[in-house]
Amino acid sequence: QKEVEQDPGPLSVPEGAIVSLNCTYSNSAFQYFMWYRQYSRKGPELLMYTYSSGNKEDGRFTAQVDKSSKYISLFIRDSQPSDSATYLCAMNTGGFKTIFGAGTRLFVKA
Amino acid sequence: EAGVVQSPRYKIIEKKQPVAFWCNPISGHNTLYWYRQNLGQGPELLIRYENEEAVDDSQLPKDRFSAERLKGVDSTLKIQPAELGDSAVYLCASSSSVGRNTGELFFGEGSRLTVL
Numbered sequence: 001q002k003e004v005e006q007d008p009g010p011l012s013v014p015e016g017a018i019v020s021l022n023c024t025y026s027n028s029a030f031q032y033f034m035w036y037r038q039y040s041r042k043g044p045e046l047l048m049y050t051y052s053s054g055n056k057e058d059g060r061f062t063a064q065v066d067k068s069s070k071y072i073s074l075f076i077r078d079s080q081p082s083d084s085a086t087y088l089c090a091m092n093t094g095g096f097k098t099i100f101g102a103g104t105r106l107f108v109k110a
Numbered sequence: 111e112a113g114v115v116q117s118p119r120y121k122i123i124e125k126k127q128p129v130a131f132w133c134n135p136i137s138g139h140n141t142l143y144w145y146r147q148n149l150g151q152g153p154e155l156l157i158r159y160e161n162e163e164a165v166d167d168s169q170l171p172k173d174r175f176s177a178e179r180l181k182g183v184d185s186t187l188k189i190q191p192a193e194l195g196d197s198a199v200y201l202c203a204s205s206s207s208v209g210r211n212t213g214e215l216f217f218g219e220g221s222r223l224t225v226l
Contacts, residue, residue, distance in 0.1 A: 100152030
């Protein structure tokens with residue numbers, strides 16, 4: 001079993017839809033939770049970063065962490081074609097080894 | 111501010127040939143990482159440097175992979191000889207985390223390797 005599980009998709013939604021992306025994990029010691037966005041043939045870029053449980057909002061993006069369920073989510077409101085990318089969840093314990101999910105490919109259709 | 115710079119962007123070689131990738135991190139970032147990303151997978155850590163010192167190379171296949179970070183700035187990752195299974199994107203990342211790592215990594219665009 002992988003430490004971090006993420007549905008690879010692809011996920012296809014119409015423009016303007018609310019998108020929900022999720023990851024589950026097994027290591028209860030994870031404290032820092034990140035979402036990276038990766039466009040085709042580009043490197044990942046950090047979207048959201050959350051410490052421990054709770055919600056964090058940044059514009060159209062909301063990250064949620066539920067440590068009791070070992071479940072994290074990223075919501076994208078009013079999705080745009082420019083949001084089409086692969087979304088990677090990532091987490092670490094506060095050390096330097098960050099574990100990434102496999103990524104979910106998202107397509108937003110105009 | 112310039113981001114993490116990697117070269118070459120693309121490399122095609124035949125198996126058993128050597129290959130090298132270069133990375134220039136963000137100025138002032140003392141921590142440098144090399145990751146490998148296979149198709150359809152997330153990045154996996156190969157090696158981490160703190161300044162000039164390789165502090166975590168537990169996932170680096172040392173029989174054929176080597177890395178160096180001279181003067182604590184630029185870094186080179188080498189594969190010799192390359193195997194078919196080495197085809198992947200090699201990502202360099204840097205961070206300025208001191209002490210506890212929050213996972214905020216800054217990635218380059220990657221070097222895509224194809225081994226024929």
